[in-house]
Amino acid sequence: MIPEITAQNLNSDQFINEKVTEIKDTVESGIAINALSGGVDSSTVTMIGHRALGSRLKTVFIENGIMRTGESEQVVGLFQKLGVTVEVVDAKKEFFAALKGVSDPEEKREAITQTFYKNVFGRIVKESGAKFLLQGTILTDVDETVAGIKRQHNVFEQLGIDPQEAFGYRILEPLIQLRKDGVRKVGKALGLPAEVFERIPFPGPALAARVIAEVTPERIQTVRQATGIVERLLKGTGAFQYMAILHEDRVTGMREGKREFGQQIEVRCWDSVDARTATPTGLSFELLTKLANEIIAEVPGIVSVTYNIAPKPPSTIEAV
């Protein structure tokens, strides 16, 4: 049982000092490494690790081909301003090869996990000489993994898997007692700009979690375009999280008077405090119409757009 620190009870400066000390004491004069996705969790971990270890923390951004438009450039540029050098590793081919023909959500996550840890990050870690891996696991990830709802890709220890034996390194998880609202507080205290710590959550398997059934470069491109529209139009809502999901089901449509057996995008926009429960945001019908019209006009192959109206539970925030 991991003792939770609620956002209300959290003293950010004290928390940061404790974690910095813990990391220093554990890593000693060694080298640590971490993978930065640009999300609030991994960004916060990068800042804590950098404060503890300086340049002895090597931070990499793995370009897996399933990120949003311009994501690597944005993340690298932002951390450069904060004095943190981030190395970009292009691993698109390896990820798409692993995802080929995989439809089951759990197998998809597994393919991404295995590619990430064993093939790509494992290799980078071995080459770096680091023995310590910093990870942004939070308490909600642990809860959902233990409950068997989803297998998060970053909670080996909670699943009883020994990462030292399995992958040759040790995982440090400084945020594991926090939930999302706590992490935001810590990120703010670490001087991360608003665009990071206020950033909406984004799943570990990235856009692969936004594609029902098989993930291909073409289908990722479709959901990437829709995601750009959804994030642009819903940024001002103050919602907890919003997303576009590409369905596998085909629906009848018509273009220029001809039948088109097309694709459907589902938009989800959530109100939530900590992701444990969530309700769909009551967006205005004007905004919903704008969303649908822009997606239809700009994303090739899309003839239908829906908006999620079911709460979590029994739904989950992500569909895959």
Added chain:
Amino acid sequence: MIPEITAQNLNSDQFINEKVTEIKDTVESGIAINALSGGVDSSTVTMIGHRALGSRLKTVFIENGIMRTGESEQVVGLFQKLGVTVEVVDAKKEFFAALKGVSDPEEKREAITQTFYKNVFGRIVKESGAKFLLQGTILTDVDETVAGIKRQHNVFEQLGIDPQEAFGYRILEPLIQLRKDGVRKVGKALGLPAEVFERIPFPGPALAARVIAEVTPERIQTVRQATGIVERLLKGTGAFQYMAILHEDRVTGMREGKREFGQQIEVRCWDSVDARTATPTGLSFELLTKLANEIIAEVPGIVSVTYNIAPKPPSTIEAV
């Protein structure tokens, strides 16, 4: 080119008299037959045909297993009050056998068409001795069939198929110059009660058009339950049409703390005058939430509910 009679230009009484005369002159002393689904088109045709031929029009209701809850009882009871005897024919097994393993929407329609005409209705017609079949085809069906958007099951002649040669009887289509709003006007003039002529359109392939991919008795039961909730909650909206669609895609959900890889219902509710173009009805978020919550609570296996926000075109009213 069929000359359209717009609802505005339509003189209902004159129209009815002309059609009654035409049917009398064509059928002479023969027997005619028609299949009543309970929709506004086939109900109106039944009344015109009955006025022209009396008991020489035999009206059957084919229980195909893909109708809504209580539909046959409702339709038979209603026409009994209007002095029209309707015979119910149970053909559930034949329809489900024809639909087994069929996923493609066009093949599904084809299976239903073939089962309806060749296997079931063709047999009934032959046994009845009727040489004339009355059908409720309207102009919108013809447009969509000619454009190749959908193959309606009742427009053989427009497709260049000779029904006399193919099935041994002749089809009379008294409503073919009208669109939906015109048919409603005629139905009202014929004395049909509000519950019929104001009834929302329902597709020929019935609930099979509301199931993406394979149609099974179990999947029909799921979409039937959802349809009951949608029709009950949206009846008061004055919308043109509303429906529940069962998706084939599975989405992640959770019940009692456990992961459930569940099913999704899409709700569509349309504003339209004549079905040629349509826009989603701007339902209140309160009503959308109520819809989602009732569907989730009452329909086994459903963990997610969406609401369509795309217009026709490029969407179509039905998904299948």
